[in-house]
Amino acid sequence: MTDIAPLPRAFGDAVLSACMRRAPEDFQVDELPAFEASGEGEHLLLDVRKRGLTTVAVAGQLARWAGVAEMGVSYAGQKDRHAVTTQRYSVHLPKRVAPEPALLASDGVQVLASAWHNRKLQRGALAGNRFRLVLSEVEGERAAIDERVRAIALRGLPNWFGEQRFGRDGGNVAAALAMFGGRRMRRDQRSMLLSAARSALFNRVLAARVAGGVWDTALDGEVWMLDGSRSVFGPEPMSDALAERLARFDIHPSGPLWGVGDLRSSGAALALEQDALADAQASALRAGLEEAGLKQERRALRLRPALMQHAWLQEDTLELTFALPPGCYATAVLHELGTVRDASRDA
Template structure:
């Protein structure tokens, strides 16, 4: 599964490694009330999955993991901060919490538990290795252009597993050729199936944009857009100015039931990557996102470039790096700083 980007320029060969020193992720929360029956913990974890971190809190408090709220899953091979919620009655007990890979940074209160998706986005700080001074300048220019014109919002390679074998499992399960009892695994495989066809749809739209619109995402009649306040709509005319002003973005289909589908020319392309018989609920996902707060710090003597930026929730930092490099990354390539 290949991810194409809006500008087909030369490849920049840098490396990065997902580890606690070189890959930092900070969750950007929605506003908290400062009062209520739930304690909101700002937590730092090092080289742990979100599930492992939640399990540690659940064991310490002697409660079910389901009673701990969280907004999203964060990388294991990184240093990350995020917010979790528990009932306020556990605040006193949590003062005694200690774990070698987890630290409670601070806390506040809120009126309800944190739910999946309750975040504004994520801030990333990533070290890129093997970057020459000329390449540092190229990276800065490409990052700025992507911030202006938009980044195709692919699901990153992490979504599909090291060898992408989960895609085939998902197809077999949905076709009735593979029976799976585990409800969580079923849900996971269905999301893989939806994500795969979204990426395939986006690939076609990106190639079309590159060929027909000089590297800017091409809007089509019948596209469904997402507004800044989270509403979906299909306009009578193409809303080019609003898109360029980052007020609306076109969306792609995560196939399933009870979801709006594109029409006209946009619908013709979308239909190739649809499965109207999939029983699970469908969704719309932004086709394009706009990275913000981009900063670069080049350590000339060491050929290291630190790049920091913010992305909306559900988006992948590695996709932004792929677009800058004009190169697809895979999990196997990221095991060593010296591997190209």
């Protein structure tokens, strides 16, 4: 089980089939910054809108524009290529001389704002992402689709790692197994494959909990994660106070991000995690991650999109808007609706 396609759905059978990304404008992502610029320092923060380009390609353009090495350009997160996205970059300019933004403008890149800051932009330094997705060729009963969207907004959904983590046809997991078996990889490939292996194991545990109808409820021995944080606590006996916090999305059940050390869960939660990760492939992935020195961590099993709305632009065209925390995937939302073909892959 390596990507999102074969995973179970928390709300039952698919209610639609559709197509996305017929044009980059149909998949829009706006990064939500985690902080305000200080107004001083030697790092120039740039809010950039890009179209049809990878985050890394734009970083290269910024380096050439500023006359600095590519290592002098940083960004908080990667954004889709086949999309229109806005995100923040920082460029290290010790002499505080910034070229004109107009010199950078092209069909694919536009600088929306700039400000000085006293630190380099760090990976993960974002508050989340806001999405606008337009689905075309929608087939399905409109009332059922409307109800499914409302259910997701009210109850949340399983916090799957999206198929982007696993490469086309899930090939990153097979490559990770080959790497653990001795195949040499570049450092950047190694990091990507370690993440894919961890993500595949997490999705296995989450799939088991979805199949059992317990992805958003408490099991005995649960480890809890605070909403909007990486902080965890437990296990501890279930109480009215914990149930109330779970109901208002202040805390979430969590699953393992594999590494060295014992699982923190106990009781029924521990038994489920161990059973979900007991086969030969999972055992090989676990051993490889431990050998690589990663430590046991946790990830929330549940997420709730913020400000989720939908509108029918035409009889067969559906617009979805919502915001997600860092590290969460819009494809997880689409998965709960049904089967959505990505037109950008047709070429």
